Amino acid sequence: MKRTSRDIRTANRYQVLRQIIAASPTSRQELAAATGLSVATVATLVGELLDLALITEVGFEDSAGGRPRGLVAVNASGGTLIGVDLAETYVRVELFDLALNVLARAQESTRPGDSRPEQVVGHVATAVGAVLARAGVEGARVLGAGVSVPGQVDRDTGVAEYAPNWDWHDVPLLELLSGHISCPLYLDNPLRACAVAELWFGAARGHGDAVVVNLGTGVGAGLVLGGGVHRGVSNSAGEWGHTTLVLDGRACHCGNRGCVETYTGAPGIMLNLRELSPDSPLLHDGDQTATVDALAGAVRAGDPVALGVLRHTARYLGAGVADLVNLFNPEVVVLSSWVAAAFGEPLLDEVRAAVTRHALRRPLAATRIVLSPIPTDPVCLGAATFALEGALRSAGRGGADRATTGRR
Ligand SMILES: [Zn+2]
Secondary structure, three states: OOOOHHHHHHHHHHHHHHHHHHOOOEEHHHHHHHHOOOHHHHHHHHHHHHHOOOEEEEEEEOOOOOOOEEEEEEOHHHOEEEEEEEOOOEEEEEEEEOOOOEEEEEEEEOOOOOOOHHHHHHHHHHHHHHHHHHHOOOHHHEEEEEEEOOOEEEOOOOEEEEEOOOOEEEEOHHHHHHOOOOOOEEEEOHHHHHHHHHHHHOOOOOOOOEEEEEEOOOEEEEEEEOOEEOOOOOOOOOOHHHOEOOOOOOEOOOOOEOEOHHHHOHHHHHHHHHHHOOOOOOOOOOOHHHHHHHHHHHHHOOOHHHHHHHHHHHHHHHHHHHHHHHHHOOOEEEEEOHHHHHHOHHHHHHHHHHHHHHOOHHHHHOOEEEEOOOOOOHHHHHHHHHHHHHHHHOOOOOHHHHHOOOEO
């Protein structure tokens, strides 16, 4: 893969802004020490970030007898970013300032018969209007909006190529959205959104190699390799949920059998419960969220059926996560998304025990398995980060070039 000097410059720009967001206010010297870049390189990058108004000068600090050092901080009020999480059962939109604090959020439910592209786009437009009104922000201050949609996406053309749960094929999503939203738009999927969120703000920050395991309705792995998100040749890397865990196992909507997702995604967990206890009152027919919430509550109360389901699910997850540990030798494995958040520590404990039974000793010893520390929706946060990265890519380029970085 060809890495141009522009790619390296962009990666350095990400790294410097990430560090400023993590440790504002800070000096160019501290940034150089934290990132391993030279003070001269940092000074150039800081100049670009100042030009973009993403950061601001905030005074000086004494430096033991030397010249006072200029301090910079993230310019929280310099603009806003929008993150859109299109999930199977809801559309969630969050508005962020440039320090990635949530200014406003809105959510619309989508019913199964309510998933034609025009309907979903309508929900997004309504929710975006609601967050802008709630925060009292004009559209002109929005630097960009990132959109996460499950399945296969072409981020260059803004097309949702295949979203299995909605049976979408080649939907020109960003083009449809651009009729309602005037800022630059960026498209990717939840695996990449969760990986970027952890890389910038969560458990993967400062780590070169990390795996972000996304446990929701669908299941997948966001891969951070060599300090950046790994996308593969057609932006499809990380479809771990559709690797085969059980030969001739449960039928998966992808057409295969025995996929990891069919045992560990929310519908798979419902099936695990149904097999163990067909008449369980924890089972809410047709409602994944209610069933997972009921199970998680019952686990905390020590209910033996719920604990049995948790252990059973963690056995499958542990075997799958051990594969990821053996394949990628990561420093950290992060359990993310709403199913992981619902079960919390009990799931983490069971998964750690199961991974220990399956992974090779050496890569296992180098890996920490943790829950995502991100307190808000990591998909919205990651989607907004795509927009922030888009604004950073445009730094130091001409206007004509800038227009092509996001789709208007
Ligand atoms: Zn599958």
